[in-house]
Amino acid sequence: MRAFECAYARYTSEPFALGQMLVVREGRYDTFGVVTGSESGPDDPSRPLVPRGDPGQSAAAVMASNPEIELLLRTTLTVAICGHIDREVARPVLPPMPPPLLAEVQAATNEEKVRVADEGRFLVPLLANPAADDAVVAAALREVAHAAGPGERPFLVAAGKELARLLKAEPSRLTSILRAVEP
Amino acid sequence: MSDANPDATRPLGVVVGGSLTKGLEVRLDPGQTAQLGQYAKTEVGGGLSILGMVTDITLKSVDSGPTVWPPGEDEPALLREVLQDTGVYTALAVDPYLELGENGEEPARARRLPSHFSAVHPADQDTLDRAFATDGPNIPVGAPLGMDELEVGVDFERLFERSAGVFGKSGTGKSVLVLHLLDAMLTRSTAAATNSDRTVALVFDMHNDYGWEMKFQGPSTSRLRSLKQRHQTDIELYTLESRAARSDGQILIGTRDIQPDDLEVLRETLDLSDLAVDAAHACRRRFGPGWIDEIIADEPSAAVVDRLWREPPEGDVNWSQVAAQMGYPGSLESLRRRMERLTRREFVRTEGSQFGDVIEHVVRSLQGGKSVVVQFGRFGNDLVSYMLVANMLSRRIWERYRDSTERSEEREAPNRLVIVIEEAHKFVDRSLAGQSIFGQIARELRKYNVTLLVIDQRPSQIDPEVLSQIGTKFTLQLDSDNDVEAIVGGVSGRSGLRQVIAALESKRQALVFGHALPMPVVVQTPEATNADSARASLRARLGLPEREETSPAAALFGAPPDSTPPGDGR
Ligand SMILES: Nc1ncnc2c1ncn2[C@@H]1O[C@H](COP(=O)(O)OP(=O)(O)OP(=O)(O)O)[C@@H](O)[C@H]1O
Ligand SMILES: [Mg+2]
Numbered sequence: 001m002r003a004f005e006c007a008y009a010r011y012t013s014e015p016f017a018l019g020q021m022l023v024v025r026e027g028r029y030d031t032f033g034v035v036t037g038s039e040s041g042p043d044d045p046s047r048p049l050v051p052r053g054d055p056g057q058s059a060a061a062v063m064a065s066n067p068e069i070e071l072l073l074r075t076t077l078t079v080a081i082c083g084h085i086d087r088e089v090a091r092p093v094l095p096p097m098p099p100p101l102l103a104e105v106q107a108a109t110n111e112e113k114v115r116v117a118d119e120g121r122f123l124v125p126l127l128a129n130p131a132a133d134d135a136v137v138a139a140a141l142r143e144v145a146h147a148a149g150p151g152e153r154p155f156l157v158a159a160g161k162e163l164a165r166l167l168k169a170e171p172s173r174l175t176s177i178l179r180a181v182e183p
Numbered sequence: 184m185s186d187a188n189p190d191a192t193r194p195l196g197v198v199v200g201g202s203l204t205k206g207l208e209v210r211l212d213p214g215q216t217a218q219l220g221q222y223a224k225t226e227v228g229g230g231l232s233i234l235g236m237v238t239d240i241t242l243k244s245v246d247s248g249p250t251v252w253p254p255g256e257d258e259p260a261l262l263r264e265v266l267q268d269t270g271v272y273t274a275l276a277v278d279p280y281l282e283l284g285e286n287g288e289e290p291a292r293a294r295r296l297p298s299h300f301s302a303v304h305p306a307d308q309d310t311l312d313r314a315f316a317t318d319g320p321n322i323p324v325g326a327p328l329g330m331d332e333l334e335v336g337v338d339f340e341r342l343f344e345r346s347a348g349v350f351g352k353s354g355t356g357k358s359v360l361v362l363h364l365l366d367a368m369l370t371r372s373t374a375a376a377t378n379s380d381r382t383v384a385l386v387f388d389m390h391n392d393y394g395w396e397m398k399f400q401g402p403s404t405s406r407l408r409s410l411k412q413r414h415q416t417d418i419e420l421y422t423l424e425s426r427a428a429r430s431d432g433q434i435l436i437g438t439r440d441i442q443p444d445d446l447e448v449l450r451e452t453l454d455l456s457d458l459a460v461d462a463a464h465a466c467r468r469r470f471g472p473g474w475i476d477e478i479i480a481d482e483p484s485a486a487v488v489d490r491l492w493r494e495p496p497e498g499d500v501n502w503s504q505v506a507a508q509m510g511y512p513g514s515l516e517s518l519r520r521r522m523e524r525l526t527r528r529e530f531v532r533t534e535g536s537q538f539g540d541v542i543e544h545v546v547r548s549l550q551g552g553k554s555v556v557v558q559f560g561r562f563g564n565d566l567v568s569y570m571l572v573a574n575m576l577s578r579r580i581w582e583r584y585r586d587s588t589e590r591s592e593e594r595e596a597p598n599r600l601v602i603v604i605e606e607a608h609k610f611v612d613r614s615l616a617g618q619s620i621f622g623q624i625a626r627e628l629r630k631y632n633v634t635l636l637v638i639d640q641r642p643s644q645i646d647p648e649v650l651s652q653i654g655t656k657f658t659l660q661l662d663s664d665n666d667v668e669a670i671v672g673g674v675s676g677r678s679g680l681r682q683v684i685a686a687l688e689s690k691r692q693a694l695v696f697g698h699a700l701p702m703p704v705v706v707q708t709p710e711a712t713n714a715d716s717a718r719a720s721l722r723a724r725l726g727l728p729e730r731e732e733t734s735p736a737a738a739l740f741g742a743p744p745d746s747t748p749p750g751d752g753r
Contacts, residue, residue, distance in 0.1 A: 161269045178262045178265060
């Protein structure tokens with residue numbers, strides 16, 4: 001548990017949530033993806049984290065008193081690509097090429113999220129990725145719906161229908177995702 | 184069925200399957216609604232569109248999932264909303280009927296199918312106008328479902344050129360509709376140039392609906408003006424009761440007029456056994472035209488005894504001896520009792536043969552261009568009277584029409600006669616359609632210029648062969664599936680109409696289909712009123728000038744010859 005605390009400070013400075021939509025704005029296309037998981041741990045796996053701090057001390061306080069921890073930890077996000085924007089046209093399909101190495105990853109804007117999600121069509125590439133489990137899909141839907149503002153409900157219905165078509169062989173999966181979207 | 188207001192500009196849905204015989208399957212678009220009996224159209228390419236009717240609406244599920252685990256009450260609303268049109272959807276069955284070209288060609292029977300995913304739209308007014316356009320005179324029968332602006336007309340000529348039927352359970356509006364049709368017939372006939380151009384009706388009016396006035400539960404009136412009030416000089420009113428008001432004559436039947444054949448159709452109503460009918464034939468053969476008077480006498484007359492015995496038995500001969508001698512021990516007695524009861528009716532006169540005169544007058548009226556209404560008064564509740572009179576008159580009048588038609592090389596063919604009977608199934612039920620004159624008229628189509636307009640609550644009881652000869656059917660709400668089946672049974676491959684009939688409202692809503700219409704239509708029948716406001720449009724539809732004027736025939740030759748009706752009526 002303590003080792004996890006060490007990684008926490010990085011999250012607070014730049015929080016990426018499960019199902020969040022990210023964008024890489026370099027290369028020929030703006031490439032969009034959804035966070036399907038993240039893994040944090042020491043840079044050197046042979047030197048595992050050891051518990052630090054005093055009982056009752058919060059994670060933030062521990063971080064603050066041990067600034068070196070942050071430097072030793074890495075957080076790796078896995079991102080499933082769900083679409084791209086090619087010269088102003090949003091396409092909810094995989095881009096022809098992957099984003100360049102070392103390019104910067106940013107959070108997508110609300111407007112971009114809604115465009116790329118394209119009434120739920122972004123679920124097609126997303127569901128094709130085994131990493132996108134029910135929790136991720138539900139989170140991604142919630143996130144885009146939230147970004148849609150007043151269009152939240154219509155987006156959820158349209159995307160839900162898209163999902164129903166994609167999951168027509170798995171009605172129980174459809175049900176559990178939709179339950180997670182609108183509890 | 185109630186009026187819906189489908190958004191006519193948006194498609195109803197898309198074609199997802201179907202066949203010409205079984206109809207199209209259309210997947211309803213989310214948010215659209217459709218109702219049974221509504222018209223839909225779709226393009227088939229080459230500028231052609233197909234017009235059809237929604238004959239069924241089904242809820243379908245793509246697979247069993249949503250139906251096996253339907254979202255419960257407490258599930259998020261989103262789940263239900265999402266499953267609509269994805270996991271589950273609404274499918275329409277659309278029966279294709281007509282093919283319409285771009286350039287106003289005559290609509291033709293649908294012979295093509297649209298391709299998959301063709302958009303299906305609610306039919307617009309323009310399309311329906313074209314589909315139901317008639318060149319000739321037509322009788323408006325109401326507005327199709329959800330299209331109040333449009334009034335559909337049945338082709339006048341085609342309606343009466345074959346037999347027609349009005350079916351529906353009690354109180355659905357059969358009589359009001361028939362009055363409307365007859366009113367139209369008379370309006371048109373009055374204006375015809377010659378008597379032979381007139382279509383006339385012989386109405387056996389069981390419940391006193393079509394004479395002076397009709398009982399009616401309307402908002403402002405309890406009586407509807409009937410034919411005699413609307414067409415004074417073109418209607419002759421006969422009654423069975425002797426002192427009936429406004430009667431132009433009384434129907435009288437002499438015992439000598441009744442033939443054993445006339446009893447055949449009464450077999451069931453009179454509860455006559457086959458043997459008793461045989462006995463009637465035997466009596467007619469042995470005792471001559473006065474056979475009924477003979478057998479209803481208390482004692483066998485000398486003439487009867489003479490006919491049966493070369494050497495009469497000792498003493499007074501009684502009826503059981505006669506019966507034994509004739510070979511009808513039980514049945515002659517039962518025949519006697521029934522004839523006795525039959526002849527007690529006031530319009531039956533013993534030892535008389537007044538009927539010939541009656542026939543003469545009725546035929547002269549009919550062929551002279553007047554319609555005849557026979558009112559049964561209190562005999563309307565007596566099926567024996569109704570059937571006896573309707574059958575005897577119709578048979579003899581039909582024979583006269585048949586003779587006139589066959590001689591028409593020398594003379595002018597007679598005008599067209601439509602015989603109107605109620606409770607038709609009593610006359611043409613499965614067991615006796617063979618003998619009934621009405622079965623014969625229906626089967627012979629218009630060979631002798633005589634057709635039927637049958638009114639019935641129980642079409643399932645009518646001989647299917649007769650039913651299949653009925654060209655145009657007006658079907659109001661029916662009581663049972665059997666009746667619905669009987670009506671659509673004869674329509675090849677159009678079983679979809681079954682659901683449409685089953686969904687009719689309980690009053691004034693009718694499915695009309697057959698010979699006089701290009702395609703079936705569900706209409707709200709015209710509002711019946713005593714007001715004259717509807718007459719102008721009726722006249723226009725019938726191809727007549729808006730205002731009534733003296734008919735050309737009357738102007739040239741005077742009114743049709745007035746026949747002085749027989750009997751002691753008036
Ligand atoms: N076209 C109409 N306009 C207004 N009211 C109507 C119309 N048709 C029927 N009705 C109403 O329905 C009632 C019953 O109609 P009608 O007498 O024609 O029924 P029916 O089918 O002949 O019944 P039955 O089999 O008992 O003779 C009428 O009295 C009237 O109140
Ligand atoms: Mg009636």
